[in-house]
Amino acid sequence: MTLRPLPSNICRFAGCTLTGALSVTTHVRDAITVVHGPQGCTHHNFSLLHATSLDNDRIALPPLVSTGLSETDVIFGGEGALDRTLDTVIARDPGAVFVLSTCIVDTIGDDVGMVCGAKAGVPVIVVPTAGFLGGSFQTGVNNALIALAGMAGPADRNGGVNIIGEKNLEYEVEENFAEVSRLLALLGLSVNIRFVHDLATDHIASLGAARLNILRDPSLIPVGESLKERFGTPYIPAYPVGISGTVAFLESVADTCGIDCRHAVEEEHTLRQQTLDDFADLAGAGISFTPLPPDPEGSRVAQDIAQAFRLDVTSSGCPVPVPVTPPVGIIGVRRLLHRWRRALHA
Amino acid sequence: MVMKQIALYGKGGIGKSTTSANLSAALSLAGHDILQIGCDPKRDSTRMLMQGRLIPTVMDQVRERGASGVTPADVVYTGFNGVRCVEAGGPEPGVGCAGRGIIATFQLLEKFGTLTGDVIVYDVLGDVVCGGFAMPMREGYAQEVYLVTSGELMSLYAANNICKAIERLSARPKSRCRLAGVICNAKNQPKEEELVAEFARRVNSHLVQFIPRDRVVQLAELNRKTVIEYEPDSKQAQIYRDLATHIMENTRFTIPTPLEIDDLEALAIEYM
Incomplete structure (x- = not known):
C-alpha cells in the first residue's frame, strides 16, 4: 500500500473502526463475526479481508455475517434483525460470536448489549465499532482486543x-x-x-x-x-525496528523478564555485522525514496538504514521502495535491502 | 397542480392537530380539495376528521406488508366532507428512527401520486428535532410554514426554534420555504394576543389569527368531531373559517429572524 496523499487528505489514513475490529475478530478461526448494519458494511469489509488474506496465503473466507439492515429496520429499530441473526448464527455452534456495530445502529440507538446479553450457550461478545464517533482503524483494533481479552480469566x-x-x-x-x-x-x-x-x-x-x-x-x-x-x-x-532495533529489543525483553541476554546480544551483533558485509556492495550508490512513507517513523528508519550502508539519499537517486511500516528486525532490514539492490540493478 | 402546501409547526400539546383539522374542515367546506397529512408518530392529527377513528398509518402498513405491498387505498382515508387523511405514524416509542419514517412516508406518497389537491396541510410533530421532521419544509413540499403558539414562554421558545430551522432551510439555493405567519392558540392569559403579535413582528412575520380558548373545542372533541362539524354556527367555528380565509389570502411570506433566548424572555416579561 503506497499512497501519495494530498496534505488535506490525511484523514484517509485513519480508516474505519469497523474494519480495524474485523481484522482482529475474523482471525478467531472457530468464531463468527456478526456485523450489525446494512449489508454493504459487511460486503465491503469481506472483500478487503479476503483479498489481503490471499496476499498472505490464507485461503479461508472471513467468517462474517451481516444483519442486513433495511430502511424498515432503521425506522422501527434493528434489534429484531440482530436477534434473528444471532439465533441463526448460534445454531451453527461457533466457538464464540462477536457482534460489531455500525454507524447507523449507533445513530438510531439500538441496544446491542441488551440483545446479546439475552443469548446463552455461546459467548456473545459486543465490540463497539461505530466509525462516525471519531475512532480510527486502530480504535477498532484496540476495542476488539480489549473485548476479546474479556473472555480470558485468571x-x-x-x-x-x-x-x-x-x-x-x-x-x-x-x-x-x-x-x-x-x-x-x-x-x-x-x-x-x-x-x-x-x-x-x-x-x-x-x-x-x-x-x-x-x-x-x-x-x-x-x-x-x-x-x-x-x-x-x-x-x-x-x-524491533530498523538496523539497531533488535539489540535494544533483546535487552528490553531480558530486562523485563530478569534473564541474562549477553549471549543473545553477541549473536545478534554477529548477524548485524554479517548483514553489513553482505550488502557492502551497495555503498556509495545514490537512491531516493519515492513516494516518502506517510509515517515520519518510516522515513527516519529508511534514512538510518541508508546511512548504515553508506547509501546517498538524493532527489536524483535511483527510486527505491519504502514500506508503509518500517522493516521489523534485522531480517526485515535484509528483505528491504534485497529490494533496494534489485531496484539499483534493474 | 397543488394550489397551496402549508405546514403547521409548534410545541407539543399546543393545539396543532385541533387547528389543522378545523382548518382542513373549513377549507373543504369553502369548496377546496384538501389532503391533511399527520407527520407525528402519535398519529392523532386526523382523528376528528375521521369521526374519532385512528386510521392505519403509512408506517403501520409498511411494517405489516413491506413497502412494496402497500397500496394508496391502504394509507389514504376519506373523512369529513371529502377531506383526504393520511397519518405517517412511526416506530414504537423508544426505538428506531421516527425522522426516517417521515422521509419514507413522503417517498411512498410521492410514488403513489397522493400529494395532489387544492391544499395540502402538513401537521408536524412538536419541534424540528432532526432532518426527517424538516421534510415537509423541503423543496417541493410546504412553502408556507405557520407557527402555532400560545403566549406561554415555552411555547414561544419552541416557535422561535422552528424559526431557526426555517431560516436555515430558506438559505439553501432553490428553497422556497418561508414563514407564512403565527397562529395564536390562546391559553387565556392576559395580553396574550398582544404578546404573540409582538413576537410575530420581532421574528419578521405577522399574527394570522388569534384563536381564543373556548369550551366548544373540548365538547366537539368529546363528540369526535371538529368544531366546524359539531357546532358550525358557533363563534369558534367562524374563527376557524376566518383562519382558512386569511391563509388562502395570505401573501406575506418571509425569512424569519429568530430571537436570542434573553430577548425572548425579556419580551415575555414585558407582557406579564
Missing part, C-alpha cells in the same frame, strides 16, 4: 510470551512474527498465543498465563495497559 503463569495486536492485514505479518520469534528464541523464550492471529477461541483462555506481552506497535499501549491491569503482565511497547 491463569497460572506458563513462561510464554504473548504477541499482541499483529497487523493481520500487512503483507509481511508472518515474516515479522518469525523475526520476533527468532529473537525470543535467542533468549530461550517461546510464544504463548498470538493475540489475535489465526487463533482458536479456547486458546484465548491462556491470555493471562504469559510472563510478557509484546505489542506490535505503540498504538496498542492502551491494550497493553489494560492487560497489565487485569493480569499483571508487563509489556514491550513495539516490535
